[in-house]
Amino acid sequence: MSLSRQVRFLAQPPRLAAPEPDTLLQLADQCVKCGYCLPVCPTFRLEHTEAESPRGRIALIQGWLTDSLPASPVLLRHLDQCLECRACEAACPSLVHFGRLMDGARTLRQARSPWWRRWPRLAWLDLLSQPRWLLLLAPLGLLLRKAGIGRLSNPSSRSWPSLLLRLGAAVHAPRRVGASMPSQAEHSSNSSPHDSSRALSSDLSAPTTAASAPPVGLFLGCIARATQGASIDAARRLLAQLGIPFDEPSAQGCCGALHRHHGFTAAANRQLAVNAKAFGERRVIGFSSACMLELQTSEAISAQEICAFLANSQALAQARPRPLSARVLVHEPCSQRLLPGGASAIYQLLGRIPALDVQPLPGNDSCCGAAGTYLIEHSHTALALLEPKLGALRTLQPDYLLTTNTGCALHLASGLANAGLAIPVLHPVELLERQLRADAED
Template sequence: MVKDLTTHERAGAPADRAGETPAELLQLADQCVKCGLCLAVCPTYAQTQHEADSPRGRIALIQGWLHGELALTDRLAAHLDGCLQCRACEMACPSLVAYGRLSTAAKAHRVAALPAWRRYFRRLLLQSLSDARLTRWLGTIARIVVNSGLAWVLTLANNAPLRSWRRLAVVIATTARRIKPRSVPETPFDLFVGCVGESTQGTALAATLQVCDWLGVAVKVTTQPECCGALLRHNGEIAAAATLRQRCVDQYAGRQLIGLASACVAELRTEPALQNTQELCAWLLQLPWPDAVSLRPLPARVLVHEPCSHRNLLGGTAAVYQLLARIPALEIIPLPGNDQCCGAAGTYLLQHPQMADRLLAAKITASAALAPEFIVTTNPGCALHLAAGLREAGLAISVCHPVELLVRQLPTKASL
């Protein structure tokens, strides 16, 4: 099977090499033999049953465009931009086509063809969302939107992106939390906060530090969190993404970096100097746990959502299940349809809200049928998307990171 290979290994080169020429992209595309095995695993093709919304169809469009046989029309661009970049097709591909690398590089060429003013404002927005100094205020802004009643006003707007922003604001108002820096020179461990960590995973970051304190493991939290560059790269801004990732190299190279967001961990690992990056659940399992003390029981049902970034790029989600299994009495069930993207996909839920909601619908239906108390996921975008959908469906199901369940069940000080 090919799913144990990383994107870096499958492609034989870094996944985001800047400056790939059309000839190099065509060479990548020519690896696709159009066998169609990708159709069964592509979420967008499953929704539309349109060949142009499948991986092999999009590759054919890229080939036609680069050969000059197809014009770069809005319709062609819509089919290409409709890709979630979930990478499920790569896992099913017997020819090991590096679809993610091809798709991202092709998007970079299309972005470069935009008018200068559009490129400028587009990049400005993406860079703002990738700057922790700005995004740490998202929680405050979200609470103002919710408490002022502006969120209710936005529900009246006949505009899908505005409604999506409103939905996210309601959730971010509850997830945001400022994380105090920790200077621990002697520890080899750094906690990766990232650009939107304090806003979208603030409570999970706080829970992580609490669990680390309980285990007696010191971790460093930098005063200047850096972005991994994933958001920019997925939107075709490869050079800007590389600049951000180099800042991560400057700050973390040679140290053990621990990340909560599966997409960030996957992005950081594409950089050779940051191969020491570990996903939190897998890292926690490796730490020494007290033998004489167990976590408090939690008689509840939890559904495990498996993000595409974790399933397809980090070698699977076994560590999540193993970590949750440390909690006595907890009923752990995979969320049905984990092999299909939930529709969050970075900024996709804002850029393509209708398709994002169509993909989310199956998750909401399954959640309603199984009636769990909790849904856990390791991707903050997925968590926001799921939480917003559940709330709109009237389902009182808490969405959180696995570490947030863990911290709830820590023994009291008296039992230690």
């Protein structure tokens, strides 16, 4: 949100559209309270408290919407603690749309809140969804940490200094593990698909195929643009290597997921509309599973996660990656498991690399704790959910850890760095692209 827009917002805050309570109650009433969701809910498994389960949260929403329970800080905290991983939906015999219910409840909560309480939250999300601001906020968090403020900060605090501290730690951890930012000289976001193919294909091993198909649109995201330069660069190189024409509309923006899951549905829908206009008729591909899941909610956008797109590519079937004698563990993000086909395309892609030992990371059925801004705003719980995965990584000691979601990559890399484990966290596309490069190391 620009400064002028924020000034207008403060002077005359808009009313927020929200779902009717009766609509949410109809969704909630589908729950028969059987309890099948409890064993698969990460927060319930951690806390063993009914209010930290999907069934308990549905009961709290029903009590709140029927005025049987006040919207107390305790009630709202239990709703906030939900990761929206939606593991409960797969276990539910009544097919409760829990994610839709939780998004709706959060939207109604924001609509009922005074504007002066909503505005800081919206401003925080607007800043996070703009790469240039994220690149400024993260170093500020590191400066606060170096100044010793981190020792005084409550791990569960949601104050601005505490949030900045955790943001700085999360954003800069992947660089310690070895990711690099792309060179802007190598690729311009305004270049044509043919220009980008020529610029990037000179150092790749296999010949590119004729670019006769219409270009696909490469979705860059917001946080990913500031933190996953290596993944973006690898995707560009791989598409060029395979002769797949692509472009990157400069008008694209945030997918809207951050705003939607915090109850700012109208802002999320506006961001979807911006992307629909920017990409037009192009098929949209992206390397962050959460972004693709959000873009797929728009009927105006044809979006596909890049691993699934490449797995069905004839160009990839003709490619010959170099062998790699290494062991990789695959982390399957919750959003990836919710996409059509789940994580199967990841294993198909990695199966193209000879001699590569590919195994799923133990505990993939449970959320790692990243969940958008959850790793920053609920860091204590996020770290507790991450610990079993770190334990598996300590035991198995893979050469690489692969994941397809930006937030998960940040959370995993930060945890590995703090645990002293020098395991690179990569996107599957990065590993595949390395093995197709002529200068790839054996």
